Amino acid sequence: MTASEHPRMSDVARRAGVSLSTVSRALRGVPGVAPEVRHRVEQAAMELSYVISRGASSLVTGRTGRIAVIAPFLQPWFFGVAMAGIYSRLRSTGTDMVVYEVGDTTALSSYLRTLPLRRNVDAVIALSLRPADEELEHLRRLGVPVVFCSDEVDGFPSVFIDEAAAAADATRHLLNLGHTRVAYVQARDDTGFSWHSRQRVVGCRKATADAGLELVVVTAKTGIDGGALAAAELLSLSDPPTAIVTETDDLALGVLRTLERSRLAVPGVMSVVGFDDQETAALFDLTTVAQPVYDLGAQAAQLALDVLDGTGRTDTHLQLPTHLVVRGTTAGPRPTSSLAGPSAGESS
Amino acid sequence: MTASEHPRMSDVARRAGVSLSTVSRALRGVPGVAPEVRHRVEQAAMELSYVISRGASSLVTGRTGRIAVIAPFLQPWFFGVAMAGIYSRLRSTGTDMVVYEVGDTTALSSYLRTLPLRRNVDAVIALSLRPADEELEHLRRLGVPVVFCSDEVDGFPSVFIDEAAAAADATRHLLNLGHTRVAYVQARDDTGFSWHSRQRVVGCRKATADAGLELVVVTAKTGIDGGALAAAELLSLSDPPTAIVTETDDLALGVLRTLERSRLAVPGVMSVVGFDDQETAALFDLTTVAQPVYDLGAQAAQLALDVLDGTGRTDTHLQLPTHLVVRGTTAGPRPTSSLAGPSAGESS
Numbered sequence: 001m002t003a004s005e006h007p008r009m010s011d012v013a014r015r016a017g018v019s020l021s022t023v024s025r026a027l028r029g030v031p032g033v034a035p036e037v038r039h040r041v042e043q044a045a046m047e048l049s050y051v052i053s054r055g056a057s058s059l060v061t062g063r064t065g066r067i068a069v070i071a072p073f074l075q076p077w078f079f080g081v082a083m084a085g086i087y088s089r090l091r092s093t094g095t096d097m098v099v100y101e102v103g104d105t106t107a108l109s110s111y112l113r114t115l116p117l118r119r120n121v122d123a124v125i126a127l128s129l130r131p132a133d134e135e136l137e138h139l140r141r142l143g144v145p146v147v148f149c150s151d152e153v154d155g156f157p158s159v160f161i162d163e164a165a166a167a168a169d170a171t172r173h174l175l176n177l178g179h180t181r182v183a184y185v186q187a188r189d190d191t192g193f194s195w196h197s198r199q200r201v202v203g204c205r206k207a208t209a210d211a212g213l214e215l216v217v218v219t220a221k222t223g224i225d226g227g228a229l230a231a232a233e234l235l236s237l238s239d240p241p242t243a244i245v246t247e248t249d250d251l252a253l254g255v256l257r258t259l260e261r262s263r264l265a266v267p268g269v270m271s272v273v274g275f276d277d278q279e280t281a282a283l284f285d286l287t288t289v290a291q292p293v294y295d296l297g298a299q300a301a302q303l304a305l306d307v308l309d310g311t312g313r314t315d316t317h318l319q320l321p322t323h324l325v326v327r328g329t330t331a332g333p334r335p336t337s338s339l340a341g342p343s344a345g346e347s348s
Numbered sequence: 349m350t351a352s353e354h355p356r357m358s359d360v361a362r363r364a365g366v367s368l369s370t371v372s373r374a375l376r377g378v379p380g381v382a383p384e385v386r387h388r389v390e391q392a393a394m395e396l397s398y399v400i401s402r403g404a405s406s407l408v409t410g411r412t413g414r415i416a417v418i419a420p421f422l423q424p425w426f427f428g429v430a431m432a433g434i435y436s437r438l439r440s441t442g443t444d445m446v447v448y449e450v451g452d453t454t455a456l457s458s459y460l461r462t463l464p465l466r467r468n469v470d471a472v473i474a475l476s477l478r479p480a481d482e483e484l485e486h487l488r489r490l491g492v493p494v495v496f497c498s499d500e501v502d503g504f505p506s507v508f509i510d511e512a513a514a515a516a517d518a519t520r521h522l523l524n525l526g527h528t529r530v531a532y533v534q535a536r537d538d539t540g541f542s543w544h545s546r547q548r549v550v551g552c553r554k555a556t557a558d559a560g561l562e563l564v565v566v567t568a569k570t571g572i573d574g575g576a577l578a579a580a581e582l583l584s585l586s587d588p589p590t591a592i593v594t595e596t597d598d599l600a601l602g603v604l605r606t607l608e609r610s611r612l613a614v615p616g617v618m619s620v621v622g623f624d625d626q627e628t629a630a631l632f633d634l635t636t637v638a639q640p641v642y643d644l645g646a647q648a649a650q651l652a653l654d655v656l657d658g659t660g661r662t663d664t665h666l667q668l669p670t671h672l673v674v675r676g677t678t679a680g681p682r683p684t685s686s687l688a689g690p691s692a693g694e695s696s
Binding site for chain 2: 035046073081083084087099106113114116117119279280283
């Protein structure tokens with residue numbers, strides 16, 4: 001493919017018999033171009049050995065046509081769904097998505113420190129990742145376009161949910177059913193990140209405090225096994241709870257496993273509430289808080305595109321709604337709530 | 349950051365007091381550089397307003413430093429895990445990962461047709477995606493470096509599992525337990541893609557045929573609900589199976605749901621085997637075929653890097669091992685296998 005002459009976009013447009021903008025949209029893969037037209041443009045471009053040059057357009061716009069998504073992990077449910085949401089919006093403008101996994105605070109700060117030097121993306125979407133304050137200050141000073149997805153950060157466009165209010169809702173659902181001994185299972189990991197979801201315990205504690213009750217809090221390693229251990233810990237208390245709220249659905253699934261193995265009826269002996277509404281939550285008939293993960297991603301991508309367009313503002317903070325999905329794992333407590341059953345009751 | 353003079357990598361190396369290659373590795377984020385050294389290099393680069401220029405290195409190597417991963421979906425378990433595997437290997441060389449979702453055959457062929465025109469990546473990893481034969485021929489002719497992950501394609505580096513042999517193993521496990529009426533639930537979707545996993549039914553059919561038995565095959569929409577419907581269909585047969593093999597764990601979870609709602613004991617009345625070994629498989633105590641999804645991704649990334657290095661060959665075909673994980677959803681059939689229970693038995 002050595003070419004002494006470089007065919008231009010206008011050559012492709014002429015050969016395909018379409019407008020320049022149609023060529024541009026067709027070759028960038030932007031939806032909305034009729035398949036037949038897209039095919040004709042592709043054919044013409046191939047025949048002319050036309051090269052779709054981001055480099056050339058960068059010289060005009062100073063843009064790379066790429067947006068980076070940085071995430072602590074790529075594997076868990078949350079990140080796949082959010083990524084799909086981000087992609088859906090970027091794709092509609094022909095923007096490429098470059099993905100980075102930064103699994104701990106060291107990797108994150110290394111990424112952010114070198115970001116201004118790399119200039120290989122136009123903006124960054126931080127997915128469920130909050131840098132340290134001094135790093136945020138540094139990014140603010142340099143004016144690097146960073147959008148926060150699933151977190152709320154001063155001075156940067158952010159899209160998030162009200163974690164505390166959502167958890168408080170879930171807790172009030174249990175209190176309204178008549179529960180007076182409620183426990184919360186908080187996630188813990190070794191990443192060093194301060195997750196936005198940490199605020200869920202705040203909402204849970206506020207709801208119980210408003211009802212004049214105390215919240216029992218245990219921490220657990222993230223994931224199903226962590227939840228299973230946390231449930232065992234709660235069951236070993238001298239005065240176990242009758243309802244458990246967990247920071248994530250995964251933790252709730254682990255709690256359910258321990259309860260099943262202990263042959264404790266759910267919701268008869270213990271009510272359980274998760275957070276996320278993953279596909280498996282429905283399968284386990286788990287009452288849980290549904291958060292709009294796909295939309296969080298899509299809206300974050302839109303905020304990033306708006307910033308690049310010059311129409312976005314750094315103080316755009318979007319809060320998306322959550323809702324409690326009541327399923328079969330929650331009900332009122334037994335008249336006597338002792339785990340030993342009615343015969344051992346200290347009250348009738 | 350206007351600069352009349354452009355600082356070079358050697359300026360950064362001098363200021364940081366390290367070698368050129370250390371600067372290069374530190375700024376590309378390649379692991380193996382001591383944190384203290386990495387920080388010193390980043391600091392020197394910042395102070396000099398050095399720009400890490402992929403563009404400049406491209407002029408020398410003709411490379412972009414990016415590899416594309418194309419996948420039919422971003423959301424399901426399989427793709428998140430494979431992506432994490434791919435990323436792990438790319439990251440170790442400082443190569444960027446650009447992700448494209450091509451959800452049906454039209455999107456795939458549009459992507460592939462324009463690929464040679466875009467020149468924005470050095471290679472492509474096709475994740476569980478097989479183009480049409482004429483498109484493969486076209487890519488072969490152009491010499492576009494494409495690596496197939498979770499599929500085996502002539503003339504391209506590929507990494508995959510032996511789908512048929514793995515499914516045959518799972519089926520023989522059931523036959524050895526004494527089952528004589530085995531069913532298979534095959535996945536069906538609207539993408540138009542011919543998934544490599546389609547070969548699982550071939551192995552299942554071969555194993556039953558070798559035992560002189562016939563395999564009952566039903567198709568189901570991919571996912572939990574599809575599996576639930578397929579199980580209902582199998583239960584409505586005049587002579588229902590006593591064991592079910594499914595194309596994916598998700599289908600198996602749906603099968604289990606229907607069996608539970610029908611109050612049919614697993615494995616007492618029905619044995620169930622999945623395929624994948626997702627985290628939820630263990631939670632449901634599901635016997636399943638474990639496939640090494642993370643490794644499929646990592647090995648595919650390595651094949652792509654090898655091709656770019658000039659050390660890889662197009663005829664490298666790597667088959668990774670699978671293994672059957674026997675859990676609690678499989679056991680021998682009841683002496684009388686009628687779903688109506690022992691009292692209705694036509695034999696004792």
